[in-house]
Amino acid sequence: MRDQLEGSQAVARAVARCRPEVVSAYPISPQTHIVEALSDMVRTGELAPCEYLLVESEFAAMSAAIGASAAGARAYTATASQGLLYMAEALYNASGLGLPIVMTLANRAIGAPINIWNDHSDSMSQRDSGWIQLYAESNQVAVDLHIQAFKLAEALSLPVMVCMDGFVLTHAVEPLEIPTQEQIDAFLPAYEPRQVLDPDDPVTIGAMVGPEAFTEVRYLAHAKQMQALDLVPELAAEFATSFGRPSGGLLRRYRTEGAKTILVALGSVLGTIEDVVDELRDEGERIGALGITCFRPFPIDEVRDALAGADRVVVVERAFAVGIGGIVGQNVRLALSGLPPVVYDVVAGLGGRAITRRSLRGLIEDVDEGSIEPNRLHFLDLDWKLVERELQRLQETRRSGPHAENILRDVGVVAGRSH
Amino acid sequence: MRPRRLAIDDVGMFEIRIHGRGGQGVVTAAELLSVAAFAEGKDALAFPTFGSERTGAPVTAFCRIAERPIRSREPIVEPDALIVQDTTLLHQVDLFGGVGPEAYVLINTGRGLDELGLDEFAASRFRPERVVTVAATELAREHLGRPLPNAALLGGFAALTGVVSVEAVANAIRGRFSAKIAEGNVAAALAAAEAVREGRTVRA
Numbered sequence: 007m008r009d010q011l012e013g014s015q016a017v018a019r020a021v022a023r024c025r026p027e028v029v030s031a032y033p034i035s036p037q038t039h040i041v042e043a044l045s046d047m048v049r050t051g052e053l054a055p056c057e058y059l060l061v062e063s064e065f066a067a068m069s070a071a072i073g074a075s076a077a078g079a080r081a082y083t084a085t086a087s088q089g090l091l092y093m094a095e096a097l098y099n100a101s102g103l104g105l106p107i108v109m110t111l112a113n114r115a116i117g118a119p120i121n122i123w124n125d126h127s128d129s130m131s132q133r134d135s136g137w138i139q140l141y142a143e144s145n146q147v148a149v150d151l152h153i154q155a156f157k158l159a160e161a162l163s164l165p166v167m168v169c170m171d172g173f174v175l176t177h178a179v180e181p182l183e184i185p186t187q188e189q190i191d192a193f194l195p196a197y198e199p200r201q202v203l204d205p206d207d208p209v210t211i212g213a214m215v216g217p218e219a220f221t222e223v224r225y226l227a228h229a230k231q232m233q234a235l236d237l238v239p240e241l242a243a244e245f246a247t248s249f250g251r252p253s254g255g256l257l258r259r260y261r262t263e264g265a266k267t268i269l270v271a272l273g274s275v276l277g278t279i280e281d282v283v284d285e286l287r288d289e290g291e292r293i294g295a296l297g298i299t300c301f302r303p304f305p306i307d308e309v310r311d312a313l314a315g316a317d318r319v320v321v322v323e324r325a326f327a328v329g330i331g332g333i334v335g336q337n338v339r340l341a342l343s344g345l346p347p348v349v350y351d352v353v354a355g356l357g358g359r360a361i362t363r364r365s366l367r368g369l370i371e372d373v374d375e376g377s378i379e380p381n382r383l384h385f386l387d388l389d390w391k392l393v394e395r396e397l398q399r400l401q402e403t404r405r406s407g408p409h410a411e412n413i414l415r416d417v418g419v420v421a422g423r424s425h
Numbered sequence: 426m427r428p429r430r431l432a433i434d435d436v437g438m439f440e441i442r443i444h445g446r447g448g449q450g451v452v453t454a455a456e457l458l459s460v461a462a463f464a465e466g467k468d469a470l471a472f473p474t475f476g477s478e479r480t481g482a483p484v485t486a487f488c489r490i491a492e493r494p495i496r497s498r499e500p501i502v503e504p505d506a507l508i509v510q511d512t513t514l515l516h517q518v519d520l521f522g523g524v525g526p527e528a529y530v531l532i533n534t535g536r537g538l539d540e541l542g543l544d545e546f547a548a549s550r551f552r553p554e555r556v557v558t559v560a561a562t563e564l565a566r567e568h569l570g571r572p573l574p575n576a577a578l579l580g581g582f583a584a585l586t587g588v589v590s591v592e593a594v595a596n597a598i599r600g601r602f603s604a605k606i607a608e609g610n611v612a613a614a615l616a617a618a619e620a621v622r623e624g625r626t627v628r629a
Binding site for chain 2: 010012144177178275278360364
């Protein structure tokens with residue numbers, strides 16, 4: 007049965023029905039509503055047995071999750087933005103040790119300049135941390151991915167990060183279905199650890215490994231993560247059978263049959279993109295969209311198959327690698343190497359800037375008319391005047407001051423300097 | 426009775442933008458509206474503009490209501506209805522940006538459009554019967570004992586547009602608040618709905 011729910015509340019309830027035994031978290035916007043709801047459920051006994059640890063930092067949150075997981079508990083946490091960066095060292099420990107922790111990432115920009123709004127800079131910064139990364143295009147998918155994530159993590163003994171757009175999804179209220187406890191229990195068996203700290207059967211976890219075997223242990227990390235490319239579609243199929251709706255999987259194609267132009271994206275912008283695809287299809291344009299749900303491991307063969315028949319592939323991404331360009335774009339190019347499609351890299355929706363249908367339509371027009379170049383980084387809706395004014399200041403004055411404050415004055419968000 | 430129409434337009438979507446200030450329940454209003462629409466079998470998506478969670482700061486929230494699944498998550502730029510919870514925003518925020526000539530406009534004020542200096546503007550830009558003022562803050566003070574205009578405005582909105590029923594709004598309010606607060610808000614919403622139905626501007 008569907009209820010009108012906030013995304014965060016729905017995710018918290020779904021996570022609770024996955025029966026985590028330890029939740030350790032430190033609140034940070036826009037993740038807060040999720041961990042608050044879980045904390046409430048532990049306090050009231052609705053989620054039991056479960057230990058909720060309000061720790062002193064994100065580093066502690068991940069460290070506690072690592073300890074809990076190593077002791078054989080199903081462990082969960084959630085964070086965003088700077089919080090993810092603060093737990094970076096522990097992230098590598100969780101994956102390197104092979105501990106099946108599930109974490110929600112409420113995607114948010116990284117400062118400076120400080121910004122609490124949505125983009126994918128946080129999760130993309132940890133794409134090589136050894137965590138499996140799944141991206142939710144809607145709140146229903148976010149709910150469903152969490153249920154699959156625990157099963158995936160525990161099957162492979164690897165941690166899984168479920169990424170959902172901060173605010174855009176976490177704070178949106180919409181009709182959502184949370185599977186019942188019985189349904190989830192039938193889908194997700196009790197956690198059976200591959201390794202466990204047990205006083206009755208002592209082992210050590212986390213040995214130092216020298217040059218004699220470090221490469222081999224790291225190779226296994228890669229080989230293990232690559233197994234998710236088989237397991238993710240299997241779990242999605244099993245989920246569809248058990249819960250009666252498709253959700254998850256590596257990719258999602260939308261009207262890509264015969265498409266000459268395919269938009270590629272991750273996360274909540276896909277809904278808006280699908281509306282644009284429908285509008286343009288109605289107008290006769292051969293266009294489709296490809297949503298990448300599983301970004302790590304990267305489903306390179308499946309991406310190639312989905313895009314090979316297009317003339318143009320437009321990657322719309324909510325983060326970029328300073329100094330080179332698109333991140334998803336680079337991965338897509340690798341998948342398409344040697345094949346005809348031309349790839350456009352478009353950075354959009356940084357720090358909460360809305361990605362509108364109008365802008366997306368304008369982008370497709372520009373691509374069709376050849377007025378933007380492929381193989382060059384393009385920024386959607388970039389305000390060139392603002393950039394040029396600041397560049398001018400840099401040229402004119404040595405002590406031109408901080409970019410952020412200068413530009414905010416130009417747009418009138420803050421008053422002129424008073425000192 | 427005011428002229429009514431099935432307010433969900435030919436693309437099957439009705440979009441509402443709510444402006445107010447932090448602390449006035451702007452985000453809650455959008456959420457309650459979505460709950461009311463959902464209860465009546467519609468798909469509904471409510472979401473706020475985010476960030477400035479400071480009391481008194483301008484806040485905008487959105488609600489899309491449709492007969493089909495809603496996918497787009499862009500902010501509402503061309504609303505079918507506008508709810509203004511606080512007229513002190515008139516000179517601070519571009520409240521009427523993107524609001525088309527067929528749109529409904531509901532303004533929380535105990536004064537008339539003329540006193541706000543909006544009468545000529547409203548007459549030239551909108552259908553006069555679709556621009557309505559309600560003294561929602563006063564109604565809330567009277568029925569709830571607190572100057573929180575959001576629930577009253579939703580009652581007025583339901584009566585003005587017919588997109589959701591007043592009963593569904595009342596049920597959404599009851600589902601959200603404890604009994605005493607809920608009943609105060611429901612009373613304010615019903616009073617505002619009645620005022621809009623009778624076509625009188627509620628003055629302080």
